[in-house]
Amino acid sequence: MKKTGGGGGGGGAAGDKKRGRRSYADSSADTPPRKQAVKKDVFQIFAEKVRDHKELESRWAVLQETRVEYFRGKDFISFLRNHPELIALLESDKNLEIEDIANTLLRKNLIVRCDRVVKTVRPGKRKLSTWPAHLEIYSDQVFSDNDAFFAWMFVNRRPLWQTLLSFCWPVLTLAICLFPVYPHQVKLLILYFCAGVLLLILCLLLLRAVVFGVVWILLGKRVWLFPNILAEEATLKELFQFWPQKDEGERPKWTARLFYAMAAVLVILLLRHHAPDEAARLRYQKRVSNIIDDVLEWNPRLALSSMMDKQTVFNVTDSNNVTDDTHETDSNNVTDDTHEAMEDTTEAETISEEIDDGHHNH
Numbered sequence: 001m002k003k004t005g006g007g008g009g010g011g012g013a014a015g016d017k018k019r020g021r022r023s024y025a026d027s028s029a030d031t032p033p034r035k036q037a038v039k040k041d042v043f044q045i046f047a048e049k050v051r052d053h054k055e056l057e058s059r060w061a062v063l064q065e066t067r068v069e070y071f072r073g074k075d076f077i078s079f080l081r082n083h084p085e086l087i088a089l090l091e092s093d094k095n096l097e098i099e100d101i102a103n104t105l106l107r108k109n110l111i112v113r114c115d116r117v118v119k120t121v122r123p124g125k126r127k128l129s130t131w132p133a134h135l136e137i138y139s140d141q142v143f144s145d146n147d148a149f150f151a152w153m154f155v156n157r158r159p160l161w162q163t164l165l166s167f168c169w170p171v172l173t174l175a176i177c178l179f180p181v182y183p184h185q186v187k188l189l190i191l192y193f194c195a196g197v198l199l200l201i202l203c204l205l206l207l208r209a210v211v212f213g214v215v216w217i218l219l220g221k222r223v224w225l226f227p228n229i230l231a232e233e234a235t236l237k238e239l240f241q242f243w244p245q246k247d248e249g250e251r252p253k254w255t256a257r258l259f260y261a262m263a264a265v266l267v268i269l270l271l272r273h274h275a276p277d278e279a280a281r282l283r284y285q286k287r288v289s290n291i292i293d294d295v296l297e298w299n300p301r302l303a304l305s306s307m308m309d310k311q312t313v314f315n316v317t318d319s320n321n322v323t324d325d326t327h328e329t330d331s332n333n334v335t336d337d338t339h340e341a342m343e344d345t346t347e348a349e350t351i352s353e354e355i356d357d358g359h360h361n362h
Contacts, residue, residue: 044154046089046101047110051152053086055079059131059238061151063114069152070114070135073145076102102143102150113138114149124250180298187296204229217261220251 050056051069056079058071080087080098087094090101105111114135121128135149143150179190208225215223227245228238276284 041108042090042093043104043108043110046086047105047152047154048156049086049089050079051156053079053083055083061114061131061133061135063135063137063151068135069156070149073102073143073148073150076150077145099143106141106143109153111150112153113141113143114151116149126250184296191292191296213260213264216252217257217264220254220257 051058056071057075058069060067060069062068063070077098080101087101090096093101093104096104102111106113115138116128116132117134117136118132119128132149135151138148179187182190204226208229211225212223215221224244226240226242228241231239
């Protein structure tokens with residue numbers, strides 16, 4: 001009986017161990033791993049691909065004191081119609097309409113609908129600006145292609161060149177601070193390069209002004225070469241856009257054009273009459289040349305030597321002052337002694353004269 005009981009007890013313990021192992025294996029199979037890759041939202045991937053695509057026209061504007069990139073609703077519709085491969089990224093939602101896709105992006109806060117801040121036509125313009133520079137959030141967050149703007153609400157990935165450029169700024173700052181210790185030839189190269197760039201910018205601005213003035217006076221049209229060169233909110237591509245935009249303003253009156261033409265001629269005549277002569281130009285050129293030479297020829301050794309020379313001059317001046325003071329004191333003492341001796345001699349002579357007079361009286 002004991003053996004049977006012992007065998008049954010042993011069999012029960014073995015069965016419990018097997019059941020424990022099976023239950024642990026089942027639980028480990030049902031429990032997901034801790035470090036499981038989180039699947040990225042397909043709409044997030046879709047929004048990043050659309051934003052990075054170059055064919056979707058977009059601009060930068062200020063939304064609540066923050067620069068944002070935005071696009072127009074009608075451009076979004078035409079862009080997705082021409083690129084159905086991007087819609088295929090939505091997998092199970094690829095059969096949705098374009099308006100439904102846009103509304104889903106709005107619900108997921110990937111984009112936000114905006115409206116222009118200036119809603120009235122400015123004086124001299126025929127219609128509102130196509131791409132406003134200042135936006136505000138629209139009250140009804142529903143997609144529309146009727147003069148509707150949509151701004152991206154997620155931070156786009158920074159390109160590699162921007163990351164490298166961020167590391168170059170401190171190096172450039174340090175290089176500018178070390179300009180005084182550069183060799184003379186390097187200083188000349190930097191000077192000519194900066195002067196050339198400055199001259200190019202001034203000539204470009206002057207050419208823009210001349211072309212605009214001539215075309216505006218003769219034809220009454222506003223033509224600006226490089227129209228975005230002075231824009232505050234513009235991308236690098238927009239900044240160097242050469243061809244001018246279409247003139248949307250009203251044509252000026254001929255009286256205004258005639259007045260400004262006469263004013264321009266008068267200003268040119270005044271400038272020519274009061275232009276500096278050759279002697280004044282040479283003096284100014286010499287002065288500027290001296291300043292440039294002082295900047296180019298400066299180096300730390302000269303600065304230290306000049307400081308030592310100044311210290312030596314100060315020491316020599318102080319010693320001269322001390323010597324002069326000593327000489328002045330000695331001369332003053334000798335002069336005082338001489339005056340006292342002369343006074344004693346004068347008193348002795350006066351006494352002897354009085355004695356002589358007394359003898360004569362007797």
